[in-house]
Amino acid sequence: MMRVAWVTGAGKGIGAVIAREIAKREIRVAVSARTVADIENVANEICDNGGKAFPVVCDVTQPDSITNAVTQIQEKFGAITILVNNAGVGGSHKFIGHDDALWHKILDTNLNSVYYVTKAVAPMMVQENWGRIINIASVSSKVGSKYTAAYTASKHGVLGLTRALAAEFISNNITVNAICPAYVDTPMTDATIANMHKRTKMSEADARAYLEKLSPQNRLITSEEVAHVALMLIDENARGITGQAINVDGGMVMF
Numbered sequence: 001m002m003r004v005a006w007v008t009g010a011g012k013g014i015g016a017v018i019a020r021e022i023a024k025r026e027i028r029v030a031v032s033a034r035t036v037a038d039i040e041n042v043a044n045e046i047c048d049n050g051g052k053a054f055p056v057v058c059d060v061t062q063p064d065s066i067t068n069a070v071t072q073i074q075e076k077f078g079a080i081t082i083l084v085n086n087a088g089v090g091g092s093h094k095f096i097g098h099d100d101a102l103w104h105k106i107l108d109t110n111l112n113s114v115y116y117v118t119k120a121v122a123p124m125m126v127q128e129n130w131g132r133i134i135n136i137a138s139v140s141s142k143v144g145s146k147y148t149a150a151y152t153a154s155k156h157g158v159l160g161l162t163r164a165l166a167a168e169f170i171s172n173n174i175t176v177n178a179i180c181p182a183y184v185d186t187p188m189t190d191a192t193i194a195n196m197h198k199r200t201k202m203s204e205a206d207a208r209a210y211l212e213k214l215s216p217q218n219r220l221i222t223s224e225e226v227a228h229v230a231l232m233l234i235d236e237n238a239r240g241i242t243g244q245a246i247n248v249d250g251g252m253v254m255f
Helices: 013-023 036-048 063-076 100-128 149-168 187-200 204-213 223-234
Strands: 004-007 028-033 053-057 082-085 131-136 174-181 245-248
Touching: 004 013, 004 063, 013 028, 013 036, 013 082, 013 223, 028 036, 028 063, 036 053, 053 063, 063 100, 082 100, 100 131, 100 149, 100 174, 131 149, 131 223, 149 174, 174 223, 187 204, 223 245
Parallel strands: 004 028, 004 082, 028 053, 082 131, 131 174, 174 245
Antiparallel strands: none
16 A cells, blocks of 8 residues: 655755655655745656655645645545644744744744644544654754744644644554754755844854754754654554654754
């Protein structure tokens, strides 16, 4: 039986790498994001390498867009039984005078989207009596740092939701886990570096070095490392792993 996976935020970075790696397992993959060109590039690359992929435009903060995406994926590939909630956004601000619009943007993209997308997909997994839900969280799901109130709150929320759903779906052969990376070498981190340069006048090279030094390994995590854990969690031999938050952080958070 060829399974069907949906990876959100799959136009670039972690999501694109996870989609490519899942496709190598002979799993049909729906890749979604808001930018058509990005997801078409990823889907075409997968197909050119012998995999099966389908690009679908989706704004994961909008329930109607999610419903439309699910309908398209089902019509193209069938029931979705592997879900990778990867779509996310960064952002920082001092709490005093925090911009409300930034708060809502981050919570909507990082947390509410996981709720909406999982709510739309979970009934298919229950019907199939099998499923894998993987939420790309963050070390910020476990620790706090200054100027990241919205991001930290959103990622703590993802971890809480992961644990609650793992308990709720345990009798349906559905596992629900979170992967918690430190800073990953992606366009999102590039944006963080650019923001640090803008706000502190630190050079971008120094800003990157600062983020690297937050890890005991003195480096950024790669998207391939995150994808490796996702592939492990999808495997049937990982059926005993659920409700977990697995760090991929070079030892940054040791608990």
